[in-house]
Amino acid sequence: MNPLSLREVTNGLGREFCAPVAPDVAAWFHRFFLGKTLLLECLGVMAARNAEGLALARVLIMSTALLLAETRHFERLGIFVFFLLRTTDVVLSFPYTINHAFFECALLLALLLSDRESEVPQPARVAQVGILLVFFQAGVQKLAHGHYVNGEFLALRVLFDEGDMGRRLRWMLEGTAQLGGLAPLPPLPLPRPSFIAGAEVSLPAWTWSVLRGLSNGVWIAEMGLPVLALHKASRAWAAIGLLFLESFILVLSGETSFGFTTVACLLSFFPELARWTYPAALLALTGVVVLLGR
Amino acid sequence: MRRIRALVPWTILALLVLWPPVHILLARHYHFSTWRYGGFGMYAAPDGGEREVYVFIQDCSARNATEVAPTTTKAPPGFIYRVRAGRADLMALPELSSDEQRALSSLTRDIRSLSRPSDFEQLGRWIDARGAAKGESPPVIAVLVSTPRLDTVKGAAYADVFGFLRERGRWSSVGEASGTSALDVLTARLSACP
DSSP states (O other): OOHHHHHHHHHHHHHHHHSOOOHHHHHHHHHHHHHHHHHHHHHHHHHSTTOOHHHHHHHHHHHHHHHHHTSSSSHHHHHHHHHHHHHHHHHHHTTSOOHHHHHHHHHHHHHHTOOTTSSSOOHHHHHHHHHHHHHHHHHHHHHHHTSSTTSHHHHHHHHHOOSHHHHHHHHHHHHHHHHHTOOOOOSSSOOOOOTTTOEEOOOOHHHHHHHHHHHHHHHHHHHHHHHHTTSHHHHHHHHHHHHHHHHHHHHHHOOHHHHHHHHHHHHTTOGGGHHHHHHHHHHHHHHHHHHHTO | OHHHHHHHHHHHHHHHHHHHHHHHHHHHHHOOOTTSTTSSOTTTSOOGGGOEEEEEEEOTTOOSOOBSSSSSOBOOTTEEEEEEEOSSOEEOOTTOOHHHHHHHHHHHHHHHHTOOHHHHHHHHHHHHHHHHHTTOOOOOEEEEEEEEEEETTTTEEEEEEEEEEEETTEEEEEEEEESTTHHHHHHTTSOOOO
């Protein structure tokens, strides 16, 4: 690619980024994003045996804010309430704040300050580029910290994790062993050894290969698919790939809140389908949340 | 207002581009968990909950080395190994009250996940306060933090370890080491009893 065409490409991307998003997408993104925040709050209250008054008050405030955000005159007020509540969560949980809470705050801020009459990128555009950056950076982190190339992060989960992620990975491996007629897994999880003193661990040879392949597949997809999304011709396929990747991560890790946010952002790549995909995704993800017991 | 509105999207995207690489460097240098501080490093490495904290207190009257974990690993000469705080467990000292256990649990949680200098200082103050109640002077303290690792080729568990030492009221790094001999490498740097 010569320098001139590179400039053309980057100029093209810039123009595209500032171009307005279809109003349908913007409205659905906004509705889905606020709706999922309220939904997860409601499910949290329902799951808690003794819901506190404060939690119930939050649900009430969010419900009112969601209704306000649907009106023309009080839209910003409704979004502002969501922004305020999410920011409060971030501040109160800091430094143990979950990563995507920062991203959600940023998206709410973009929604709050959006100006539809100017050429400033709209929230849906920020969501599109933002989610590609989030995936790419997550891949860079996995590569940089060195726990993925040899598959050790997932292997640690398989061997010692008593939680959901370890259980689901073992279930997946056991299924693979049965289907492929491979050596079965030993009884797992093992009691955690003293890592500081060292210990031997054993798994069937094929398991290490699968875990290495899976680990490398995750960071390669996280970094590669956003790059493919930069080009118009491969963008839709990259977004579909990221939706599949996110579904896999969601089921494996149970990170439902991040799953909703990611799906909200990725669906905005399919403007003509927005009125169908957003409600369907909301229903499907609610089902997943209930099934996973999150 | 319009100018601020125009800047917000670009600022958000600039932060998403710039902060994670900076976060990687900071996490490596300051040893905090990759899951913290919004760098999108969740699941990139074990979280603080999977790290373990080993606290050694110098006691020059101690004749026998204490066992660090259910292994053959021993505390460094002249030091007594006092507490190991792992995931949710806390092998607390038997004489600790439940309030003290909670305080220690919270302190070691911060050390495991965040490893800020203030967390080590707080732990030092906590140990001093307990010693002062028994009329003891502030001891030399070494705190080692280990991150679980796995060699998937050899099928071997090992640890990355870093540590800090408090001598004469000042905390200093004892460096970092990796492998099954990491504890020995780091404890060799601790000052011996006179």
